[in-house]
Amino acid sequence: MRSASLALTWELLASGGWKLLGAVLVANALPILILGALRQEGVLDPQEQAIISMHVVSTMINGLVFGTALAVAAGSVSRLYCYPISSALITAGRMLPAQLLLFAEVAASTLLLNWLFGVNWPILGPALFIVSGLATFQAVAWLTGHSLWSLPAILIVGGLQSVWFVFRYRTQFTGPAHEWLEVRPMEWLTLAVFTAGAYAVALLAIQRDRRGEALRTDTLKAWLESLCERRPALKRGFPSPLAAHFWAEWHQKGVMPLITAIGLCLGLGIWLLFVRQADTLHVWVFKGGWFLPITGFVGALAIGGSGLPNGAIEMGPFLATRPLSNAELGRNLLQVVARNVCGGVILWLGACTVVIVALKLAGADSGKILPVETSNFEWWQIPAIVFGSWWTTSLLTTLLSSGRSRFVVLVIISVSLLPLIPTILGRWMLSEGARPGFRNAIGLLASGVAIVTTIWACRSAWQRRYITGTSLLAAVALATTLTAAGGIVIHQTTGWTSTSQLILTGLAAITILPVPGLPLMIAWNRHR
Amino acid sequence: MTETTFAASEPPVEVCHLTRRFGATKALDDVSLTVPRGGVLGLIGGNGAGKTTLIKHLLGLYRPQSGTVRVFGLDPIQHPIETLSQIGYMSEDRDLPLWMRVGELLRYCQAFYSRWDMRFAEELRDAFDLGPQARVKTLSRGQRARASLLVALAYRPDLLLLDEPSAGLDPVVRRDILGAIIRTIADEGRTVIFSSHLLDEVERVADRIAIIHRGQIVLTASLDELKETHRRVTLRFDRHFDRPPELTGAISATGEDCEWTYVCSHDREQIRIAATAMGATIVGEDRLTLDEIFVSHIQG
Numbered sequence: 060m061r062s063a064s065l066a067l068t069w070e071l072l073a074s075g076g077w078k079l080l081g082a083v084l085v086a087n088a089l090p091i092l093i094l095g096a097l098r099q100e101g102v103l104d105p106q107e108q109a110i111i112s113m114h115v116v117s118t119m120i121n122g123l124v125f126g127t128a129l130a131v132a133a134g135s136v137s138r139l140y141c142y143p144i145s146s147a148l149i150t151a152g153r154m155l156p157a158q159l160l161l162f163a164e165v166a167a168s169t170l171l172l173n174w175l176f177g178v179n180w181p182i183l184g185p186a187l188f189i190v191s192g193l194a195t196f197q198a199v200a201w202l203t204g205h206s207l208w209s210l211p212a213i214l215i216v217g218g219l220q221s222v223w224f225v226f227r228y229r230t231q232f233t234g235p236a237h238e239w240l241e242v243r244p245m246e247w248l249t250l251a252v253f254t255a256g257a258y259a260v261a262l263l264a265i266q267r268d269r270r271g272e273a274l275r276t277d278t279l280k281a282w283l284e285s286l287c288e289r290r291p292a293l294k295r296g297f298p299s300p301l302a303a304h305f306w307a308e309w310h311q312k313g314v315m316p317l318i319t320a321i322g323l324c325l326g327l328g329i330w331l332l333f334v335r336q337a338d339t340l341h342v343w344v345f346k347g348g349w350f351l352p353i354t355g356f357v358g359a360l361a362i363g364g365s366g367l368p369n370g371a372i373e374m375g376p377f378l379a380t381r382p383l384s385n386a387e388l389g390r391n392l393l394q395v396v397a398r399n400v401c402g403g404v405i406l407w408l409g410a411c412t413v414v415i416v417a418l419k420l421a422g423a424d425s426g427k428i429l430p431v432e433t434s435n436f437e438w439w440q441i442p443a444i445v446f447g448s449w450w451t452t453s454l455l456t457t458l459l460s461s462g463r464s465r466f467v468v469l470v471i472i473s474v475s476l477l478p479l480i481p482t483i484l485g486r487w488m489l490s491e492g493a494r495p496g497f498r499n500a501i502g503l504l505a506s507g508v509a510i511v512t513t514i515w516a517c518r519s520a521w522q523r524r525y526i527t528g529t530s531l532l533a534a535v536a537l538a539t540t541l542t543a544a545g546g547i548v549i550h551q552t553t554g555w556t557s558t559s560q561l562i563l564t565g566l567a568a569i570t571i572l573p574v575p576g577l578p579l580m581i582a583w584n585r586h587r
Numbered sequence: 588m589t590e591t592t593f594a595a596s597e598p599p600v601e602v603c604h605l606t607r608r609f610g611a612t613k614a615l616d617d618v619s620l621t622v623p624r625g626g627v628l629g630l631i632g633g634n635g636a637g638k639t640t641l642i643k644h645l646l647g648l649y650r651p652q653s654g655t656v657r658v659f660g661l662d663p664i665q666h667p668i669e670t671l672s673q674i675g676y677m678s679e680d681r682d683l684p685l686w687m688r689v690g691e692l693l694r695y696c697q698a699f700y701s702r703w704d705m706r707f708a709e710e711l712r713d714a715f716d717l718g719p720q721a722r723v724k725t726l727s728r729g730q731r732a733r734a735s736l737l738v739a740l741a742y743r744p745d746l747l748l749l750d751e752p753s754a755g756l757d758p759v760v761r762r763d764i765l766g767a768i769i770r771t772i773a774d775e776g777r778t779v780i781f782s783s784h785l786l787d788e789v790e791r792v793a794d795r796i797a798i799i800h801r802g803q804i805v806l807t808a809s810l811d812e813l814k815e816t817h818r819r820v821t822l823r824f825d826r827h828f829d830r831p832p833e834l835t836g837a838i839s840a841t842g843e844d845c846e847w848t849y850v851c852s853h854d855r856e857q858i859r860i861a862a863t864a865m866g867a868t869i870v871g872e873d874r875l876t877l878d879e880i881f882v883s884h885i886q887g
Contacts, residue, residue: 296694303698307684376678379648382671382699586650586664 316402363459389578462584506565597660629793690719
């Protein structure tokens, strides 16, 4: 390498490799799927409010996914402190190549979507914003290090920047949306200030960290930690190994209720600052439930990891040498997942109830429990949110519990690409009439795979004694009940078909898949 | 689930024809090793020799690709509770839950072991100078090593596996405390296996030695036996040799012309007979340190 900056760029690309490619696929799979489906249905209108909102959300998801992959590829910045290079070069070497790559990725993704679907989404403004957002994220992350402030600081700064971004598309939260077609001088200036400020903060943070100094917030931190202490029964000990292990697991992995509570507070804060309309609060609190499956996705990253200091998902020797069976470790983790999902759902439903009661007491116009008229939020969405949260959290946790990063990446890429097949084939290879049948066939195939995988997992776990007869019977009974209940609902609403029943059975199967799946994956991780 | 009882008569460790590959690298190659109850086995070998891989097989963290592993007569993968509750393990990378406080770590670990001795644990905590309120993540590398050793010892395990226990420990702890603890455990009739690069420490503490090199156990013997059978002899021949003449039991040879020095693993009488048969005279002879024995075996 001719220079340190080139070496840093090469290192980012070399260690990124498949991770970056996988992130591109994951980030683009969802918009391609949705836009493809809308176009097939003939309802894709680029000027529609929902499509503009989708552009805003998909740009942010794209930035989040690819930005995360870049951060993972770059690794810990402290690794570079022993090299004979200045802190300014470390800062620039870590930020600039990542920003250029992110800009190229966001711009290329938008170009691809524009070319595929003719949505004419703007490129320059969103790409510049995402790049500026990455710089701010890196600066805040380095400034707060691994401290207690890291998550709140990132959420607050990220939240404020997101609000600024959203306002490029509308004049108020509830107002009509329009595309951000032109980057005005004031917007250039704002983004430049964001980015330059981020560079300055990042440089100060790296200089401070390089001197071995921590963020000086010890007293406040100690006080907050004393408030957050969750250390019951430590004076008299734990009643059983399982109780001790559950305490330790929950202490590290009980994240979903916390994230949900922060999200609810953030939403309420934004509503109080910018909106203050009763109907909007009603819609937001119910529709906000759709963040729970996303929270589950984020939560599973913590729950499925085995808590090694280097963030690896491979089970560390301390956990692996606890005298607990794989069945017990699996059951414990399943309880942690269930408690996380239940905590998040209860908080969300509680917030919905509080809002409904408050609106009624305040005599607001919105007399109905659900905001059906204002946002089409119907009853079926509540179980969809609950099961969606369970599926994302439990299935990703099960996958991550394998501790095999290549396997995890392979499965995630495969599952992300699977929905693209009908879209791509439907667009270029099938006639209009053949498309619904083909989509059904893909749905049936996916359901079949889910059912066969669950049966195989149950059989393997039973043979290895990772699951008791009672647990197996309970899981099968739950799946049967869900299938039957879903069948009855479908029969009474859209009409029962064998295809819908098989798809329902597939969904019921993946609902119980973590019961046998978790101990199997844990054993695969533990005994290498 | 059926409960498997712990067989007191079985040897703590029985490894038969164990082979393990990582890609193209053979980390363990047809390893067989039986460790009798009681005593201290020092497992020595260079970097990448297979020490940690062997220890991880004993813990059930690696599944044998071929061969068998038995710990107290049980397969550690099939019976993790029964085997792991008898084993105290200090890992090479000192993996501990960083967010816990030292006091919490003790309470947490106590829950897993019926024989956990809290008084002994507190004594060790004092000896290791670890405050109960200190978070594990704030401990230095050496303090973390002490904490790791503490939780491996506090339930007086029947089998103690220490993977490079000295790394990170200061000389006082290493010499006085670690040595004393290992000896005490062995004297109580329990078994200790520890891997180390510090051969003087192994020499001070171990009863038996196993040398592992490139995935193979090249030697197992008691320390006394090892010292008795290994010696350096210098032979003078009545003619010149370009290469060292073959001597029965020789592991390595250096020298030139008519004087060659051998490191041998036979007893003195056998070497004398072999030298006489070759027409050579023994002109020098001395015993070897463990360091020299180890180097001669792996450079052989």
